Amino acid sequence: MNSRERFLTACRNIPSDRPPIWVMRQAGRYLPEYRKLKNRYTFLEMVKNPDIASKITIQPMKRFPLDAAIIFSDILVIPEAMGVPYAFLNKGGITMTQAIDTEKKIASLSTCEIAYKLKYVTRAIRQTKSELGSDKALLGFSGSPWTLASYMVEGGSSKNFVKIKKMLYSRPNLFDSLLSKITRAVIDYLHALVEAGVDAVQIFDSWAGVLSEYNYWDASAKYIAQIIQEFKGKIPIILYPKGANSWIKLLKKTNADVIGLDWTVSIARFYDDLGGRYAVQGNLDPALLNTEPSIVKKETLRIINEFGQRGGHIFNLGHGIYPDAKVGCMAALADTVVTYAG
Secondary structure, three states: OOHHHHHHHHHOOOOOOOOOEOOOOOOOOOOHHHHHHHOOOOHHHHHOOHHHHHHHHHHHHHHOOOOEEEOOOOOOHHHHHOOOOEEEOOOOOEEEOOOOOOHHHHHHOOOOOHHHHOHHHHHHHHHHHHHHOOOOEEEEEEEOHHHHHHHHHHOEOOOOOHHHHHHHHHOHHHHHHHHHHHHHHHHHHHHHHHHHOOOEEEEEEOOHHHOOOOOHHHHHHHHHHHHHHHHOOOOOEEEEEOOOOOOHHHHHHHOOOEEEOOOOOOHHHHHHHOOOOOEEEEEEOHHHHHOOHHHHHHHHHHHHHHHOOOOOEEEEEOOOOOOOOOHHHHHHHHHHHHOOOO
């Protein structure tokens, strides 16, 4: 069984000798080869250049024995394709060119030719697939409609999400018109990624945790379920609902193939609470990669041994890798999983 087969087997919730491994936000400032490129190009220039995006995607695959890569891109390419460009602030955070907070602005958003506008992503995927070969898996990804809408309505990064929540509570019809429009754009985009050759897709519901269990379905999960329904049985869909791992019934209702969890939850208990019907992904605390290799090895083995002989487990971090993570710690993580003997 090669790496790609191992990854797809895990997505189907089938036990294997060891979990396949990939790491969220594989590219980053922790790799010196990435930093060299970052000194020459802006982040958006790298995202929009298929040659560079492909090169960055493959960088960690050359260093570490990972089973799958995730294409180097950004969740906000979809709002940009809909007519809302974005930029990174010097002191951190994101700003959009406008806040989409009125009926007129929502009506002006375009869902036409999403795949064409984002062809630089599909070109990067095809190039990366060619270089990776058939024995490694490649993932595409998208932000969830709720997460994308949060940036769009807030006009960028937010600490309290007051604007988007105000729309959700006081103007539910307007909120639904925006989320429905974003959902159509996400579906079109993911179709393009699948056609380009990705082996699985991850939906990042990065701001799920700012909602409550009471409104998570209506504000986010029902739109994710629509996306998953479009691809069910065609390609594995991984849902990462940050901060929402306790809302088991709602997560099951989305019908995702794999559900990712952060490091605050027991991965074995989470799998059992899902009824054993879904594969799971996670869940090493990314801060451990800033410690020492011996500590990373110990905690990695703890997670694998805790999960035991249950069905599908894709080993991953509980969130994206930090920019100042140690390369030696990342190597220890990957080597520990790959050499696991039970």
